[in-house]
Amino acid sequence: MKIMSEFGKNAPNKVFISLMLGVSAGILYVGLIPLVLSSLDELPGIMYTDSAPAELFGYQISNLPIAFAFFSLCLLILIFRTVSQIMLTAVSLNLTMKVRENLYQRVSSSPIDVLEKIGSPRIINTMTMDVRRIVDGASMAPPMLVSLATVAGMMFYIWIENSKVFYFVCSALLVGVISYQIPIFIGRKYMLRARELMDELQEGFRGVILGAKELKLNRKKKDNFIKDELLAVESKIESTNIRAETVLTSAMNYGDMIGFFAIGLLAFVYVNYEQVSNSELIAIIMILLYISSPVGAILSAIPVFISANVSYKRMEEIYAEMVDEDSFDEELELPCWQQIQLKNVTYTYNDEHAFKAGPVDLTIKKGQITFIVGGNGSGKSTISKVITQHYYPTTGHVCFDDVQINRSNINSYRQTICSIYSDYYLFKTLHGIDLQCPKVNAKIHQLIKDLALDGKIKFENGRFSTTKLSDGQRRRLALLVAVMEDKDLYVFDEWAADQDAVFRKVFYEQILPELKQKGKAVVAISHDDRYFHLADQIIKFESGLRV
Numbered sequence: 001m002k003i004m005s006e007f008g009k010n011a012p013n014k015v016f017i018s019l020m021l022g023v024s025a026g027i028l029y030v031g032l033i034p035l036v037l038s039s040l041d042e043l044p045g046i047m048y049t050d051s052a053p054a055e056l057f058g059y060q061i062s063n064l065p066i067a068f069a070f071f072s073l074c075l076l077i078l079i080f081r082t083v084s085q086i087m088l089t090a091v092s093l094n095l096t097m098k099v100r101e102n103l104y105q106r107v108s109s110s111p112i113d114v115l116e117k118i119g120s121p122r123i124i125n126t127m128t129m130d131v132r133r134i135v136d137g138a139s140m141a142p143p144m145l146v147s148l149a150t151v152a153g154m155m156f157y158i159w160i161e162n163s164k165v166f167y168f169v170c171s172a173l174l175v176g177v178i179s180y181q182i183p184i185f186i187g188r189k190y191m192l193r194a195r196e197l198m199d200e201l202q203e204g205f206r207g208v209i210l211g212a213k214e215l216k217l218n219r220k221k222k223d224n225f226i227k228d229e230l231l232a233v234e235s236k237i238e239s240t241n242i243r244a245e246t247v248l249t250s251a252m253n254y255g256d257m258i259g260f261f262a263i264g265l266l267a268f269v270y271v272n273y274e275q276v277s278n279s280e281l282i283a284i285i286m287i288l289l290y291i292s293s294p295v296g297a298i299l300s301a302i303p304v305f306i307s308a309n310v311s312y313k314r315m316e317e318i319y320a321e322m323v324d325e326d327s328f329d330e331e332l333e334l335p336c337w338q339q340i341q342l343k344n345v346t347y348t349y350n351d352e353h354a355f356k357a358g359p360v361d362l363t364i365k366k367g368q369i370t371f372i373v374g375g376n377g378s379g380k381s382t383i384s385k386v387i388t389q390h391y392y393p394t395t396g397h398v399c400f401d402d403v404q405i406n407r408s409n410i411n412s413y414r415q416t417i418c419s420i421y422s423d424y425y426l427f428k429t430l431h432g433i434d435l436q437c438p439k440v441n442a443k444i445h446q447l448i449k450d451l452a453l454d455g456k457i458k459f460e461n462g463r464f465s466t467t468k469l470s471d472g473q474r475r476r477l478a479l480l481v482a483v484m485e486d487k488d489l490y491v492f493d494e495w496a497a498d499q500d501a502v503f504r505k506v507f508y509e510q511i512l513p514e515l516k517q518k519g520k521a522v523v524a525i526s527h528d529d530r531y532f533h534l535a536d537q538i539i540k541f542e543s544g545l546r547v
């Protein structure tokens with residue numbers, strides 16, 4: 001139901017108009033029956049005339065006024081339905097975009113640790129598969145209402161013809177629709193399971209794409225990975241979907257036949273107990289034949305609704321896990337800060353291992369270089385993510401000068417920070433930099449030269465020509481972007497790890513001192529003890545604690 005209201009909310013006027021056009025088409029559809037009936041000689045037609053056939057364009061046409069009304073109705077139905085469907089398609093395409101836009105906003109305004117916990121496979125599946133299914137389901141709602149209106153109109157017609165038959169047909173249809181719910185319930189369970197398995201499969205997709213290099217070099221690994229982690233899940237999805245489809249297709253076909261069952265009961269059973277005239281019987285059977293199509297349309301929409309509801313549930317689950325940090329954001333005018341303090345800060349991962357970093361106290365000052373050092377897994381990156389405000393401390397406080405960071409100012413302070421972590425993403429476009437300024441452009445081109453990227457990349461119209469570079473070159477390009485962003489705090493997580501000796505030197509002896517000279521607070525997580533002498537302070541970690 002929520003899905004339908006999303007649809008209505010998105011473009012109420014268009015949905016209303018298309019609904020009205022659809023319902024009108026449904027009502028006009030009902031009007032075709034008396035017109036056809038009245039053209040049959042055998043029936044005591046209401047509009048039947050004895051007059052000779054009229055001639056039109058050289059063709060003989062009986063009952064010209066009725067024929068004219070009939071074809072006019074057909075034309076109107078055609079126009080109403082087409083316009084209604086085109087409008088709905090436009091609304092559903094727009095809704096797809098809006099649902100995705102909402103998802104993009106929610107993802108980008110969610111805390112990093114929440115996104116890490118949800119995992120990219122689930123988010124990607126929701127962005128691609130779930131959104132499409134939700135919109136498919138939502139866009140089925142108006143045509144379903146139109147079909148309902150058509151059925152209601154036709155049932156009304158039966159009621160006018162013979163009220164007893166009306167009650168009989170209603171009961172027959174009701175029994176059919178209720179029994180239809182059993183396979184639908186089973187099918188829904190299978191669909192839910194298949195959807196869960198799709199999340200598992202996404203992880204496999206990542207493995208086969210991102211791990212292509214490793215798999216190429218190890219046939220056994222490749223064969224086992226494909227067999228155990230892709231095909232095994234694929235086969236579970238296949239069998240679950242086959243069960244779901246078997247049940248739902250049987251249900252759909254059963255749904256299509258419900259109208260005919262009602263006809264059979266009426267024609268072969270009911271007539272033996274109740275008086276029904278031939279003309280009434282023909283009219284009612286015709287209506288029931290007509291009804292089969294909208295009843296089938298309503299029932300075949302149900303699996304689409306189910307699948308949309310399953311996807312909607314998945315999306316709501318993801319939304320429930322996300323915290324919209326941006327909604328607390330007041331976009332503050334920040335005072336210029338001089339230092340960041342971590343006061344008795346701890347950070348604990350919310351997973352089964354629950355690694356805890358801290359409690360830790362430390363101060364990062366502007367105009368100083370701070371090295372964070374320690375063994376692998378000692379908590380350096382974890383604490384630095386608290387410094388860069390990617391992680392909110394589990395306990396303790398972070399202060400920028402005297403201002404304590406909370407949910408309402410965290411986003412504003414984040415805007416003064418730049419970081420390059422090992423899993424950085426390199427955007428091809430430079431965002432948020434005034435490219436009209438000639439000095440800025442000159443600086444970019446200078447940095448391209450300084451970082452030995454000339455000849456490899458070009459910078460034109462705010463974009464780099466490519467990001468397909470060696471690991472070291474990509475990292476240098478990320479450094480260029482960071483420098484151009486001109487922030488107050490820079491955090492580099494083992495930036496120099498994959499640089500050659502020359503660029504290591506450039507980084508430690510040129511870039512970092514330049515940033516320091518400009519008054520930036522610089523934090524470098526590093527294992528390069530050759531350069532530790534350049535630090536104003538060294539903070540060492542061991543098992544999550546400062547030592």
Ligand SMILES: Nc1ncnc2c1ncn2[C@@H]1O[C@H](COP(=O)(O)OP(=O)(O)OP(=O)(O)O)[C@@H](O)[C@H]1O
Nearest residue numbers: 116349351353355375376377378379380381382383
């Ligand atoms: N996303 C995560 N989810 C859960 N636990 C994590 C996550 N990232 C790190 N950890 C845990 O935190 C511990 C510390 O990791 P961290 O990345 O802070 O270490 P590090 O000192 O930076 O190590 P390295 O020098 O290897 O980069 C790890 O041992 C791991 O158990």
